[in-house]
Amino acid sequence: MSTAVLIAARGAEWLAQSPDPKVDACGEPGQQSNVCSWVFDVTNNKAAAEVAEALRRPVGVVGILFGAFLLNLVVRWMIRRFVRHLERESTQATIRKLRKGSGIALLDTTGSQPDVRCAQRSRAIGSVMRGVSSFLIWSFAIFWSLTVLGVNLAPLIAGAGIAGVALGFGAQTMVKDFLAGVFIIIEDQIGVGDIVDLGPATGTVEDVSLRVTRIRDVEGVVWFVPNGEIQRVGNLSQQWSRALLDIDVAYDTDIDAASALIKAVAQDLADDEEWSARILEPPEVWGVERFGPDAISIRLVIKTRPLEQFAVQRELRRRLKDAFDATGIEIPFPQRTVWNRYEGSPPENSATPPDSEESSE
Numbered sequence: 472m473s474t475a476v477l478i479a480a481r482g483a484e485w486l487a488q489s490p491d492p493k494v495d496a497c498g499e500p501g502q503q504s505n506v507c508s509w510v511f512d513v514t515n516n517k518a519a520a521e522v523a524e525a526l527r528r529p530v531g532v533v534g535i536l537f538g539a540f541l542l543n544l545v546v547r548w549m550i551r552r553f554v555r556h557l558e559r560e561s562t563q564a565t566i567r568k569l570r571k572g573s574g575i576a577l578l579d580t581t582g583s584q585p586d587v588r589c590a591q592r593s594r595a596i597g598s599v600m601r602g603v604s605s606f607l608i609w610s611f612a613i614f615w616s617l618t619v620l621g622v623n624l625a626p627l628i629a630g631a632g633i634a635g636v637a638l639g640f641g642a643q644t645m646v647k648d649f650l651a652g653v654f655i656i657i658e659d660q661i662g663v664g665d666i667v668d669l670g671p672a673t674g675t676v677e678d679v680s681l682r683v684t685r686i687r688d689v690e691g692v693v694w695f696v697p698n699g700e701i702q703r704v705g706n707l708s709q710q711w712s713r714a715l716l717d718i719d720v721a722y723d724t725d726i727d728a729a730s731a732l733i734k735a736v737a738q739d740l741a742d743d744e745e746w747s748a749r750i751l752e753p754p755e756v757w758g759v760e761r762f763g764p765d766a767i768s769i770r771l772v773i774k775t776r777p778l779e780q781f782a783v784q785r786e787l788r789r790r791l792k793d794a795f796d797a798t799g800i801e802i803p804f805p806q807r808t809v810w811n812r813y814e815g816s817p818p819e820n821s822a823t824p825p826d827s828e829e830s831s832e
Contacts, residue, residue: 532616539612546604554597598681599653645682647699652681660704666778668705669696711751712780714773716787719766721801726767729800730756733771736794740787741773749779766803 617624655661656679665676667686674688684696720729737754740746752774760770775783795802 528619528621531619535612535616535619539608543605543608546608547601550597550600550604554593554600557593557596596657644697644699648682648697650699651701652679652683652698655679655684655698655701655704656681659709661706662709664778665709666707668707669694669701670703671700672696707780708777710777712775712777714775714780714783714787716771716784716791717760717768718771718791719763719768719803721803722767724767724800726759726769730758730769732794732798732800733769733791736790737771737773737787740783740790746783746786749776749783751775765805 661667661676661679663676667676672686672694674686676686678685686694734756741750741754750773754773757770760768
């Protein structure tokens with residue numbers, strides 16, 4: 472009996488000391504991966520479990536990166552859809568607002584100007600959203616992949632934080648330009664073709680990027696203004712413009728007659744088939760603007776399409792000059808009175824007596 476017990480004890484001891492194939496392939500219980508354990512349970516094959524364990528991490532990394540790739544494609548497609556919808560809504564809202572304010576459409580939706588502005592805003596908004604989404608998706612995928620590979624992320628994250636702080640201090644001007652450019656484009660402060668006053672430079676906008684705005688002044692000089700340096704924006708051509716003229720007449724002119732003539736000339740221009748498309752509302756004579764040293768100024772204003780105010784002003788000046796000449800209204804010019812005084816007798820060739828006045832123009 473004792474011999475049988477001894478043999479059983481020896482057998483149990485031998486079985487306890489013999490290696491478990493599953494433990495040998497996948498590790499101790501509690502440390503076994505789900506993949507290795509599942510493969511061994513299904514196949515009951517140590518080699519298959521070891522192969523599955525060896526391929527678990529590379530395949531997991533490939534799966535994570537492939538999933539990030541697909542997710543990035545889907546997100547970018549959704550952003551493009553969203554930006555196109557936003558572009559259509561922005562254009563329609565602008566047209567409704569302008570129609571409500573003036574009673575007529577101020578923007579020609581078949582023209583190129585709204586298309587250029589909306590396309591530019593669409594590209595900028597889409598670029599920012601795609602960049603941010605791609606950065607977040609791939610950053611998460613990379614960190615997850617490193618975790619699957621068994622890399623300790625704590626030192627890596629600490630180092631990345633220090634590098635980010637250093638980069639932020641070194642590139643803060645660029646970051647400032649970038650953020651300012653984002654808000655300039657999203658808020659539609661500036662668009663291609665606008666005439667703007669940015670402080671250091673005034674001219675026509677040729678390009679607006681996320682970092683710099685390029686404008687060309689009237690002399691043909693190209694100015695590159697960093698968006699972060701723009702403190703104010705004066706847009707002379709957004710939505711609608713105004714032709715404003717202060718017309719000088721002599722002090723002895725009948726103000727009512729001159730105002731009526733100015734209004735008639737401006738209305739004729741507005742009724743002209745060649746110019747009527749550029750003028751949005753009937754001309755208005757606001758009355759006497761100021762008393763100058765040589766003339767009285769009468770103010771005339773006309774609401775025009777964007778960028779058309781300068782051509783309208785030039786044509787009005789030409790027509791007003793012809794009308795004033797035809798009706799005898801004087802366009803004054805500076806006049807001064809010069810007094811000639813002599814301490815003694817006047818020069819022999821002078822016909823002007825002493826202490827007299829002589830007018831010159």
